[in-house]
Amino acid sequence: MMAVFEKSERLRHIGHLDIQRTMQRALRRSGLPVKYSQGFNPHILVTFASALSTGAIGRREIMDVTMAEDVTPEAFVSAMNGALPPDMQISCAKTMDDRHPSLTSMLYAAEFEIRIMDEDAAQRMIASLDSFMAQEQIITLRKSKSGMKEVDMKPLVYSVQGEGATLRAVLSQAEGSSCKPDMLVNALCAFLSMDTPRVIVTRSMLMGQDEGRMVPLETL
Amino acid sequence: MISEKIEAMLEKVQKAPRYTGGEMNTAVKSWDEAELRFAFCFPDTYEVGMSHLGMKILYAAINAQPWSLCERVCMPWVDMMALMQEENVPLFSLESRHPINEFDVVGFTLQYEMSYTNVLAMLKMGNIPLRREDRREEDPIVVAGGPCAFNPEPLADFIDAFMVGDGEEQIVELNAVIRDARKDGLSRQELLKKLASVRGVYVPALYDVTYHEDGTIASFAPNCPEAPEKVLKAILTDLDSVIYPKEIPVPYTEIIHDRIMLEIMRGCTRGCRFCAAGMLYRPVRERSLEHLVELACSLEKSTGYEEISLSSLSSGDYTCLAELIRELLKRMQGKHVAISLPSLRLDSVLKESLEATQQERKTSLTFAPEAGTQRLRDVINKGITEADLMEKASDAFAGGWSSVKLYFMMGLPTETYEDLDGIADLARKVVGAYFAVPKGQRAKGLRVTCSASVFVPKPFTPFQWEPQDTLEEVQRKQLHLRDALRQVKGANFNYHESGLSFMEACFARGDRRMGQVLLRAFEKGCMLDGWNEHFKYDTWLEAFDECGVDPAFYAYRRREKDEILPWDFIDSGVTKEFLWREKQKADNAQTTKDCRQGCNGCGLQRFKGVCKFCG
Missing domain, CATH: 3.30.70 (Alpha-Beta Plaits)
Incomplete structure (x- = not known):
């Protein structure tokens, strides 16, 4: 699932690692069927198109979440926005083929x-x-x-x-x-x-x- | 306006996420609609404050009332502090960024003595007069609670009212009194008299102290009829019926305890004689298994945290611990949640539950034998034997752990160099237990870390009459122990700044006269004393000297049995007679049994139905 989210003014000093962790926890809170990595320290499979510098605001940042089951974009957006703080909401999402090239390369x-x-x-x-x-x-x-x-x-x-x-x-x-x-x-x-x-x-x-x-x- | 200035400052500071606010599950209550606004101040940095469970509980308790609002305030780091001063920005709350002097109540939690300069720093940054006598009608009421409020006297010049004991209901009661007093147009003085009637509340302005020529207290008494002679701490009898947050703020940035803390019980029945918490939080009250499971599930859902820590003074003593862990594991299955027990007691039957938690990830195991020999462990009533420790260590190594932390104290009453050598012996035996596990079966990377803190005698413990070891003695002992542990392969040694423990000892058992020392030290630049790089020992000594106060009087003096101690007017639940009995037993290295095996008559039996092990 590709999703577009905002990093608002209030969060502009939050660094990329913290944004990643916040997104991981929001995905956990959302209750959505997400896929975890294998191994010793499993984490949710989510990648970001690009790290945004600390200090910058992001209006349409993009991430890709690997789902374990099919979920409609509407359901994804609504579950996530309930689980994200008001300063980090998702505006839209779109189902992607699992084999699509990485966001970074696109x-x-x-x-x-x-x-x-x-x-x-x-x-x-x-x-x-x-x-x-x-x-x-x-x-x-x-x-x-x-x-x-x-x-x-x-x-x-x-x-x-x-x-x-x-x-x-x-x-x-x-x-x-x-x-x-x-x-x-x-x-x-x-x-x-x-x-x-x-x-x-x-x-x-x-x-x-x-x-x-x-x-x-x-x-x- | 202030928000814009803050925004610009955040570009220049380290760790800006400390100051942004807006974290998940933080309260957004209407400022204008609230009848009472409470600024909850943690006198240390955000990472420390946000790791503190009590703050989360009271934050929830105040915000649960439709009429009151609670916002968080933490101590800014020095870089931010300098910018705020430069830009004339007062200390502000994280949620709405209101200056703290616009709140009705400014409340501090006192977790450790060496945060007291931060209390003054925060008041000053908030443009609130430091001395309570200088506060005007429009200034907030400044209150303080937490374990150090059991000896409030060193802060008596600066705090309008102290809250002693369990805070969940007390803080709401206190807020209601302040709200009503403000509505009725009561003066500050009248309001403070009303506060004196709230359970566990101590209003220092309503008491007078006189001293003997030798510096000990001659009398301590209320100066008005509204103030009780003795202030009995607030005691909750049933934790299941009081508020526990189902949602807690989830910081953006990493904090020290970045996990769900589930308080499974309050209080401890062990009766370790050095431990203030073990006395202050009596009696033991357990949350029910059903309630805990329900709370854990709600918290996991609302926070997304990956770890739940079962927290209490002695989690291994929780009656249904194994069932609780099994039930939690079942409920958390597939959710990738680790369950951890921070204060693991050695002598609890935990093997089974420990192995169960290992389904997730492994961290290092911590043991706290506290002293190196059985004799000294008997003196402090730490009911742990070497055999207990070795059994648990062997189990841990066989179970895949390779990293063990051992906590000790040095400078305990009656300690000799033999006791210190005992620490090295124990470390050597723990290392031996690791190598006793066959090579293929044990985890790699053995690490046995021995930490030795300097013992600080605390009020409301059987050691409240005891002198602390002098600095010179402590330093000699540290070197001795360092050398002894150098001989143990696989072990390393951590020890602490001894000057800090000396200052801590002065404040822990200080009286009102310590207030001037605190103020002077603060004026001379002491702040953030808990942070090594900021602790200015020499400046502290100068402050004592300039105030004509002798630190040795507080730290190194043995008190007589009949001396009036500065905290005697607080009834902590435990009686002075019990503590003296325990002190005498300590002198003879006699142990006292766990209350679960029968009542020891600590004083809680005076209150019917409060302690389930009484009578």
Whole structure:
């Protein structure tokens, strides 16, 4: 069962491990027929499309739960929403074939809303977006297994626009070549030689690819 | 506004989930509709506070009343505290983020003495005057309960009313009195007099103390007719008929005891002479098997927890323990729930039930022989023999355990170096029991951990008259034991900061004059004393010195039989005569039988029908 859930403002500081544990316990509370892993420390088989950073809000986060018996999406949503805290509700669910590829491998990109908490900084940053994106390369440092590595993040930024004091960006989330929103903010601020302002990040949508088009992951 | 500031602060602190609130099963009651608002304050961090069963019970008890609301407050960590100060954010509740001084009642639970500076810190962060005398009409009523409330005097300057004894009904009664007094427009002073009539409630403003020249108490008496001469603790007779939560908050972040705690009984009949809890929580009251099974099922359903811990002072003594475990295993079948027994007594017939719980996962086994020789175990009335311990250890190793923890105390009355060597001997024998199991049949990775805490004499125990070992003596003993245990392969040794136990001893048996020391130490920066990295021993000594108070008077002094002790005005159920009898028997290394084998006349027999082992 694929399900879309929210991680609201109040929970934005809850880390991914805690979200996973909360989801495990909610699944247990729901009484739904879920499947457990084999072995010494059995846990419910649930995977998440992508770990959301601590501090970020998630509007349409996605998980996949392996069921032991057939359950309708409606029954799943209703049982789970009774078992989840109000700040972490499920908006929709969809039955999936057990043999579908993993959510992680289906994930291609995500849409972010980056709220800049300093108005002056926001104006400067948004005014410079075009010249920033007009660079041939956007070199940034990224942690890798062998220390810091220079990467060109330009091809990982599919789009970015300003709206009020918010940057709306679609960034690559593909395995091995993902771009985090703070990478974008840091690079933009470095480009402008300014201090990085405080931002609040919302991941508003996870996306996959369907015949070359980016579509919401849950529609695949 | 405050919420926005909090949001911004949470970006900068470690472990922000401590402060978010909104956990599953937390109360969302209307602030405006509540007639009485209670801020339940735990004077330590969230992970400690949320692991505490009493808080969950009382939270449920207050919120079960349609007219009252209870929200949780924990001690912020230093990083959060600094930010709150910088941003001028007062201490707030987890649920609705209201500043604590907007509540009608601010209640602290006193679980250990070294959390007292945190009580002051929380009041200060909440903009509530620290000293009760300085509180104005509009300030909340500050109350405190829990085991340390049995000697309330060190906090008497700061707490308006103490609650002594079982809290479930008492706290609702207290809240009702405050609600009515507020409705009737009573002054703070009048309200406090009314509170003095609630069972088990002690209002320090209504009592006066005088002292002899040598510093001991000359008199302790009420200064108004409303205050009882003796405050009898609140005692519940039937736990099945009082509230127990069917839902408990489930934190997002990991806490210390991250599981369902099912209190199967309250009280203990063993009569260990060092144990305050064993005296304070008398008599033994068991919940019925049916009730426990029902509670376990509801809690499992409402929390999704993977573990149920059967909790009490001595769970092995629960009358139908084997049946209970069997029934729980049956009901939890297929739900992947582990059942654990935290305070496992050595001499209980548990083998069968232990094996039953092993169907799930295995953890390390804990034994508490407390002392290294039979003589000293007789002195403290810990009715465990070496043979008991060895039998259980062998069973455990044969049953697949490889990790055993042994708890001891050092500095017990009459202790000699022979008793300390006895600890090393026991550890060596336990290691031997492991190697006695054939190689293929025993689990790998033997670990025998010996922990030795420093004995702190506590009020309402037969050792309440005894001196604590001096710091120098304790340190000598720790080194001796460390060296002795180094010789035992497979064993390791843990011991504690001895300065902390010394301070704990001062507060445990302190009187009102300790209040100024506490305040001074707090002003000098003492806080979070229970956390090693924050305990400032030298600062504490300076505070004593500046107040002209001698810590040795409280920790190292032997009290006379007829001395008025600071807590004598509290009737804990157990009489001073019984405790003195027990002290004399301890001096002669004579044991006292378990109450289940016949009444020992501890004092509970004064109340008809309260103790089922009386008479």
